[in-house]
Amino acid sequence: MATSELTTSDRAAPAVRANRPSGRGRRATALTVGAILALMTVFPLLWMLTSSVKSGDEVLSTNLLPHHATLSNYAYVFTQVPFARYLLNSLIVSVVVTVVALWFHSMAAYALARLRFPGRDTLFLVIFSTLLVTAPVILVPLFLIVHTLGLLDSYAGLIIPAIFNAFGIFLLRQFYLSIPSELEDAAIVDGCSYWQIYWRVILPLSRPVFAALAVLFFLANWNAFLWPLIATNSQSLNVVQLGIASFQQEHANNWNYTLAASTIAAIPTLGLFALFQRRIVESIKTSGFK
C-alpha cells in the first residue's frame, strides 16, 4: 500500500521526483532515528526477558545476554507459589468477560444502530457519557455495591462488574451503522424475527470487529490489578497480576524469580499484540476519533 501511494504522489507532483535523492536521505535519517527510539523503548521489556533466564548470581550484571541461560527461575515460580492457578484464574476471568461482553454489547449496539424506538438517540447519549466515568473514581461505591450483592471474593465478583462498559457498545454501534440495510431488508422479507436478523445477519458480519474488540477486552482484563486487589482476598482467587505483585514483595531481593514471573504474565499480552497488531491499531484509531 505504501508503495502505491508513493507512485501516485510521484506522478502527481514532478517536484517530488526531482527531490528524490534528498527524499532518500530523509528516509534513511527517519529510519535511523526511528530504530534507535524503538530499541530504547523496548529495552526494558527485553531486559526483563533476558534477566529472567539469568541465574541469581548473574541477574544484577550488566550483560544483556546471560552467560548461562537457565529456565530454573521459571520452574521455581511454578513450584513455590500456585502460579498455574493464578494464570488459570486470569484466563477464566478474561475469557468469560470477553465473551459475555461481546454478546451483550453487540445486542445493545444492534438495537441502537439498526432498530427504531422512541428515545434511542437520548439513550445513546446517556451511554456515551458514561465513557467519561473512569473506574477508579467509582471504586468505593462499586466495592460497596458488590459487597451488598454478596459477590466479594468470588469469580462472579471479579467477572460481572468488568463486563459493562460503554466503549464496546460505542465501537460496535459505529460498525453496525455502516452495514447496508439491504441485507436486513432481505431477511425481513423472508419473515425473520429481529433475533434471527441479529443472529444470522449481524453476528456473522461482526467477525472482524469482534476480533479487534476481543483482543482489547482480553488484554484489559488480563492486565487488571486494582479491582481484583480489592474484590478478592483468598489466594485461590488470585489473578496473575496480583500474584506477581505479591511474589515480588515476598522475594524482594531475588529479581531473577520476580522477572520470570513478570515475563510469564507479559507473554500472552505481547503475543496477542504481535498476532493482532493491525486490528488493535485500527480499533485504537477508531476509538480515538470517528
Added chain:
Amino acid sequence: MTAVAQAPAGTSSARTGRRPASRRRRETVAAMLFLAPDMLGLLVFLGIPMVACLVLGFFQVDGFGGYQWIGLGNYERMFADPLFLHSLRTTLLYLVILIPGLFVVSLALALLVRQRFPLVGLVRSMLFAPNVVSLVVVALVWKFMLTDQIGVIDRVLGFFGVTPPSWLGTPHWALASVLVVTIWFAMGYYMLIFLAGLQDIPREYYEVAKLDGAGPWQTFRHITWPLLKPTSFFILLTSTVSMMTGGLDLLYVLTSGGPANSTTLIIYYIYQQAFVYGEFGYASAIGAFLVVILLIWSAALFALTRGGRFSDGDK
C-alpha cells in the same frame, strides 16, 4: 459524531411513515429486550456507583454497615487535611509536567512514524509495545532497573562516572521516575491517535506546500498544526482524565505512594483512605471532588478551544 447520529435518522424517517403501528411496537419491544442486559449492568455497576459517589460524600461510613449523615463534614475535613492538600499539590505538579510532556513526545513520535521509511510498521509496533503490558509488570521491571546502585541504570551511569541519586528513595526523583515511566508506557497509545489524525490530513495540502517551497517548520506551523487541532483537543481532554484517574497500579507497585508521600497522587490517596483506613465516606467525597475538577477542566478546554472547532474538523 453528528454525521453519524444523523445517518440512521435519515434512513428511518424515509420508512417510518409506511410502517404499521403493530410493527413499530414489535420493534420497540425487541429493542428493549436487546438492550436490557447491558442497560441493567451499566445501571448497577456504573450509574448507581456514580450517583452513590456523590451521595456517600455526605456520610461517615464506619467499616461495614454504619452510615451517618455528616453533611459537608467530609469536605471540611478535606481542606483541613494537610495530607490531602499535599496530594493535591503533587497531582497538580505531576499533571503540569506530564500532560504537555506526553503531548509533545507522542506528537513527535507520530510525526516521525508518519513518514515512509523501511520497517516503519515494526518501529510503530515497538513504540506501542509497552502499552500492551500490564502496569504491574511495567512497575516491576522499572523497579528492577532503578534499584539503587545495583540496578542497570545506576551501573551504566556509574560507568560514565555519574553518581546517581536514589531514584525511588528521594521524593523529587521518585515523582520524576513515575513521570518518565508513565510517559514511556502511554506515549505509544497517544502516538497512534495522533497518527490517525495526521493521516486524515489530505495529502494534496502537503504537495501544494512543497510546490510553494514551504520548509518543514512552515508546513507544520501552517498545515499540520491547525488541521490537527481536533485531535490535539481530544488528546488533551482524554489524557488528563486518564492520567488523573489512572496509574494506581503503577504507584501501588513502584513506589507505594512514597517516599514521604511524594508520589501519593489524589487517586492513590482515595484508594488509601478507602481500602487501607476504611474511610469510605471521606474517600467518596474526594472522588466527587475529583469528578468536579475533571468537569471544570473539560468545560474550560471546550470553551478555550471554542468547541466549535472540534465539531468543525470532526466530520
